[in-house]
Amino acid sequence: NCAALPEGLLESELFGHVKGAFTGAVSSKKGKFALADGGTIFLDEIGTMSPAVQAKLLRVLQEREFEPLGAERTEKVDLRVVAASNRDLRRMVTEGRFLEDLFYRLSVIPIHIPPLRERRDDIPALTDHFIGKHNQRTGKRIEKVEDAVLEAFRGYDWPGNVRELENTVERAVVLSPDPVITRREISLLGVTEATPVGLPSLKLHQNVDWVERETITRALQRAAGIKKDAAELLGISQRALSYYLAKHHIE
Structure with missing residues (x-):
């Protein structure tokens, strides 16, 4: 649930971090993308993501790779991303609050659930x-x-x-x-x-x-x-x- 975590914690949860990446990072931790390699990850309330995290997610979708926080290495992943939002992402794109490229990357098979x-x-x-x-x-x-x-x-x-x-x-x-x-x-x-x-x-x-x-x-x-x-x-x-x-x- 992307809305349940502050930006810093969300980035660490998704991409993982290495030991010493930030205060309190006493050991390395795999992120959700690494754990979901070869499978599927569901991202709820994706409209609450900050622009910085959106950009990192776009890289995962485009290049199938990411870097854990504080790491100098790039990790490759092969996974399916399913995302959901109760916000109007198309309107957020026009307002500059959601990356247009990310919107179209996520809209491969859109499913609209009526209220x-x-x-x-x-x-x-x-x-x-x-x-x-x-x-x-x-x-x-x-x-x-x-x-x-x-x-x-x-x-x-x-x-x-x-x-x-x-x-x-x-x-x-x-x-x-x-x-x-x-x-x-x-x-x-x-x-x-x-x-x-x-x-x-x-x-x-x-x-x-x-x-x-x-x-x-x-x-x-x-x-x-x-x-x-x-x-x-x-x-x-x-x-x-x-x-x-x-x-x-x-x-």
């Missing part, structure tokens, strides 16, 4: 999938959502896309006292008829945890899942956000 609001028929199947996923994680036994919930889901525009749907279902699974999720457990951003669920208990630490999780979830939804943007909305560092994500098991 959730344009494929509302997928919502019931995705909802069932996320219920099963979070049942397993939480130990709950939620069976389904009531018809009124599915109607609300179909009528909502989902600005946070599939991530927002999953976060909404996960929250409902955690809060629902019954096997069927009702409208009471659902809270959609900007939908005034949704009934607020309130605090989960009178235990202070449980309420603090709930507020932290709810606030972080909403920030991620507003930022379309991009952690750097979510951290800015929350007024905290990316490192602090990573701590809270791990603490509350938010993916």
